[in-house]
Amino acid sequence: KEEAELRANTCRPVTPWKTNLISTFAAGRQCEDPEGSEEGREGQLAAGTCEIVTLDRDSSQPRRTIARQTARCACKKGQIAGTTRARPACVDAGIVRKKQWCEMVPCLEDEGCDLLVNKSGWTCTQPGGRVKTTTAL
Template sequence: MQSGVKTLSAGGGASLCCLLLLWLIYSHLLREGQLAVGTCEIVMLNRDSSVPRRTIARQTARCACRRGQIAGTTRARPACVDARIVRSRQWCEMAPCLEGEVCSLLFNRSGWTCTKGSGRIKTVTPWAAAADFMHAFPSCSNLP
C-alpha cells in the first residue's frame, strides 16, 4: 500500500514538473512583443475632432493571422479575416459593424458604412495598403 502511494506521489510530481516545463517553453515562445496566432492588437490610434459633429479616427493594428487570412475588422475591432474578403472588397462579409448597426458597401467598394437606427453613420475606408499588399504579393491573391 505504501509503495503505491510513493509511486502515485512520484508520478504526480513528475506530471507537475512536466507541466511547469511546458509552461516555461510556451511562455518563452510568446515573448513580449509577439502575438499569438489568430490575434490582433491596436498599435496606434489617432482621433481628430477639430471639425464639429465629425470625428476622424485613424487606427493601425498588428495581427498574427493564419494562412489564408489577413488583418480586417470584425465587430468594430481588429481581427483576422478571410483574405478573399479583402481581395474582393466585399467588406460587409467581415461583419465589421457593432450589434444593432447595418453594414452597407460604399458605391465604389472603397469601404463601408455602419448605420444605427438613430441615424448615426460611421464611414470606414480601409488604408489603401491592404489592396496594395494583395497586388504586391500575388501569392497572397491565390490564397483560398
C-alpha cells in the same frame, strides 16, 4: 503546426468611432513580418489575434471625427488584418481582395452594414440613424 503558418503583421485596420466618421483601413496586401515568426518569441501574439498599437483622432471638423488606428495582428495563412465588430481582427483575405467589406462583419451587433457604391469602404448605420463611414486605403 498552426504556429508555423502564423505571420506577424502590422496594418491599419480601423475601429469606427463617431457620427459621419471617415477612417482609413489598409487593405489589399498582406503585411508579413519578413523574418517570419518563432513560437514563444517575446511580444508574440497568439495565432488569429490582434492588439491596438496606436489610435489617433481628429475632431477639428464639426460633426465629423477622423480616426486612424494601427493594430498589430498575428494572422494565420489565408487571413489578413481587418475589422470585425468594430475591433481589429484577422479576416479571410478573399474578403479584402474582393472588397466585400460587410462579409467581415465590421459593424457592431445593432448596426447595419452597407458597401459604399464604389466598394472603397463601408458604412455602419446605428438604430438612431447615425452613420459611420470607413474607407480603405
